[in-house]
Structure formats: C-alpha cells, structure tokens
Amino acid sequence: MLLYSKFTAMLSLKNLGDIGQPQSLMKKASTLIPYLMLALSLLSINSHATGLQDHSQHAEHPVKMGLHGMLLFGSQYGLFASHLPMFHQPHNAQVVYKLSFADPTIQAEVIEGIRASANSNDPIWTIVPTTFDLSLLDPKHPQNITQLTVDVVKGHFERGGKMQWQAQKINVDKMELFNPLPLKSCLAKEADNHYLNLNYQPNDKVQFLVNTLMSRPDADHIVRLDEVQAPLAKTIILAADQHLFNTEAQLSSVLPEVTSVHRIYLELGELK
Numbered sequence: 001m002l003l004y005s006k007f008t009a010m011l012s013l014k015n016l017g018d019i020g021q022p023q024s025l026m027k028k029a030s031t032l033i034p035y036l037m038l039a040l041s042l043l044s045i046n047s048h049a050t051g052l053q054d055h056s057q058h059a060e061h062p063v064k065m066g067l068h069g070m071l072l073f074g075s076q077y078g079l080f081a082s083h084l085p086m087f088h089q090p091h092n093a094q095v096v097y098k099l100s101f102a103d104p105t106i107q108a109e110v111i112e113g114i115r116a117s118a119n120s121n122d123p124i125w126t127i128v129p130t131t132f133d134l135s136l137l138d139p140k141h142p143q144n145i146t147q148l149t150v151d152v153v154k155g156h157f158e159r160g161g162k163m164q165w166q167a168q169k170i171n172v173d174k175m176e177l178f179n180p181l182p183l184k185s186c187l188a189k190e191a192d193n194h195y196l197n198l199n200y201q202p203n204d205k206v207q208f209l210v211n212t213l214m215s216r217p218d219a220d221h222i223v224r225l226d227e228v229q230a231p232l233a234k235t236i237i238l239a240a241d242q243h244l245f246n247t248e249a250q251l252s253s254v255l256p257e258v259t260s261v262h263r264i265y266l267e268l269g270e271l272k
Helices: 002-014 025-060 104-117 248-253
Strands: 070-075 078-083 093-101 125-129 147-154 162-180 192-198 207-211 220-226 235-239 260-267
Touching (some): 070 104, 078 104, 104 147, 162 192
Antiparallel strands (some): 070 078, 125 147, 192 207, 220 260
16 A cells, blocks of 8 residues: 555656646557556555455454453452353353453442442342454454443343443453353363462452353353462362362362352353
8 A cells, every 4th residue: 555655646746747748648648557557456456455354354353243241250459350151153252351440439339349249149240341342352353452331230131130330431451361162062071170260469368260161061150269378370170070160169179278169150051
C-alpha cells in the first residue's frame, strides 16, 4: 500500500502536470495507461495479501461471538473471572483471568458481597458481558481487548440470580488461562486431573484451585482455599481414577493440614 501511494503521487506530479502541453489526446492516453495498469496490479496484490492474512487470523483465532457468562469469585486480595465453558461453539474455551472494576466503589462492594456469601448455601456470583467475541481475550490475538462492560449478578445469571449492578466497566488485568477446547467427543483422557492455583501473592491466606478442562465430558470445578500457610505449586496434580474431578476431601489431602477447601462451583451437565 505504501508503494502504491508513492507511485500515485509520482504519477500526479510527473504526468498529470503535463496536461496543459500541446500533445494529442491519444499520446496522453498511451503515456498514462502503463502507469494505471501497474497501479491496478499493485491494488490487486495488496487486496489478495490482506485476504490471506484475514483468513490466517480467522483460522488461528476462530470467532466466538456470543453472550459469555462468567463465574465471578475472589477475596480481599482481589477478583477473578472464569468463563462458563461448553464443548461447542462459541463457548469452547476455558478462560480465567484477574480483573478489577473501573469504579473502585463497585470493586469494594463486590468483594464484600462475595465474602459475605462465601460460606452460604449459594456462594455463586456471575458477570455477564455485553455480547462480544470471546477469542479477543486471547493475549495472542492481534485485536486483543482488555476491558469489558458487564452486569453483575448474585447467583447464576441463568438460574435465578439477582442483578446487583449493570453496565459496569471491568479491566482484564492478567490472563491466567486461555485454553481452547476441542469440539470432538471421546478423546483420550489423561490419568490425572490438573488444578490451576490462583492467587495475587504466593502468601495470600485465601487462594483458589480451578480444574483444567481437557476434553468432553469434563467438570468445571472451582474451590476456595482458606488459611493457606505456605506457597503452593502453580499446578496441583491428582490421580483422576477415571473421575472428572477430585472431591474437596481429596484436594485437602494433598494440601497443608490447616488449609480448608470449600466448593464454589461444579458444573457437569453443560460439559457432557
């Protein structure tokens, strides 16, 4: 495109400026035609290259446009969100990230609300971004985005949750996991379950474990760890024993004794 721009500028200065000279119309046309043909060729090459680039980007980052509800959880240290995944388009990606609300008052009230309901029968909070392309949250995407507009719901947004705030801006502060999920069924399972450890600092007293999804069927399982006394490994690995997730008791058995494990979320039905 730069070559094309420079060439057209030269054309206008060198040739179009000569229009006033006493030459035949046919001679003018014959002088301009080669330049015009070359310009058209350059435009065609540029359009083809752009098309190839767009196709390549689409293949690497398939569009996932939709309404993408997300689990919202955290502690006094900060907040996390986890996309509620499925094994079909446009929801076939496990996406977990650190976030903060643009409005510090809302940030504080959300944290307090999550803490207040943490040990209740329904500790779930969710956020619902406006419709967008989920693939844009991939840090490797050339049009990666780091801000969303969301509604905040106490409870599950599709299962009777109650709206708390609408149209709030959040910042995606750090992507912890962007894991595209396979669409095929009956793929081989690993012998172990892998739980991703989430925290803001290694010595946080409250941390979280997220089951890393692999292939269908699977389990979206997220737990809170209280009274963490020592830094934990970034990934906690436990034998699956042909189960999609490990129970809170099994998780507790591989953690320091004083650490207590509490379920925040378990979804099996949407991941069959």
